[in-house]
Every structure is written in structure tokens, then in C-alpha cells.
Amino acid sequence: MSRFAVGPMTSCPSRDELVIAVTFPKTARRSGGALCEFSRRHGDSAIVGVAAVVELTPAGAIARAALGFAGAGPVPSRAPAAEHMLTGQPANMEIFRAAASAAVRELDPMEDVQASRAYRQRLVAVVTSQAFQSATACAREGGTVQTPSQPT
Numbered sequence: 001m002s003r004f005a006v007g008p009m010t011s012c013p014s015r016d017e018l019v020i021a022v023t024f025p026k027t028a029r030r031s032g033g034a035l036c037e038f039s040r041r042h043g044d045s046a047i048v049g050v051a052a053v054v055e056l057t058p059a060g061a062i063a064r065a066a067l068g069f070a071g072a073g074p075v076p077s078r079a080p081a082a083e084h085m086l087t088g089q090p091a092n093m094e095i096f097r098a099a100a101s102a103a104v105r106e107l108d109p110m111e112d113v114q115a116s117r118a119y120r121q122r123l124v125a126v127v128t129s130q131a132f133q134s135a136t137a138c139a140r141e142g143g144t145v146q147t148p149s150q151p152t
Helices: 080-086 093-106 117-141
Strands: 005-007 031-038 048-056 062-070
Touching (some): 048 117, 062 080, 080 093
Antiparallel strands (some): 031 048, 048 062
């Protein structure tokens, strides 16, 4: 992804190239995913969007976590330190909030007419926690992707 997206709403394929497929690895049995976003009004483009995938151990601890962010910088991005800090931890709101805070420190949110940098940082923290919570619930329930409503 880091070589594909080069700026806001801009990718790097040349004029004679077209993306025809994207592949993702198969998820483990105790995995769940969630896509959470925040926009000012229903149907608007997201100011911040977070995709989270969580894989749980049989004991319920986090075996693996992945995050993808939109609107938290000039290009879609990940927060590897936040993902890594979850490995081996219990799946609870305390660790989700800590990972969300780590993600805020890793990312460089942009400022534009939609939102200030500080506002986007706050949204990253709130939406990341919500995405992890929803992805974990999904993993515990058998692994369907959830798209919960906007954070409150």
C-alpha cells in the first residue's frame, strides 16, 4: 500500500495501468474484523476511518492485530507499534485504549477544511478503540466483519 497511495485521493499507477485484483490472506478461525468511521453526516466521506482485525488465542488473548487508517494522514496507513503492543495481551478496553493512544503517536494526521489535526487525533483514538472492541466481539462470535455505527 505504501507504494500505491501517493497522496490524498491519488495513486501511482500510470495512465495505462489498472488495478484488477486485490488479495488478502485467509484469516484464522478465531479472527474478527471491523470497519469503523466517523463523518459529520450520514453518507459523507469519512473524516477518519479505521479497519481492525484481531485474532484471538484459544484462551482469549490477542494473538495478532492489524490496523488500517484512512483520513489519519495524507495516505492510507498502518500503526505497527500499536499493532505489536497488543500481541499476547488480554482483549479488553484498557489495552485497546493504550493501543489507540500509541496509534495517535505513530500517525501524522492532516489538517484540512474538514477537521483540525487535534480533532483527527481525537477521532483516531476513539474510532480505533471502537474498531478493536468490535473486531474482538466478532472474533468471539465466529468471525464476521462488523461495521458498527459512529462513535458517540
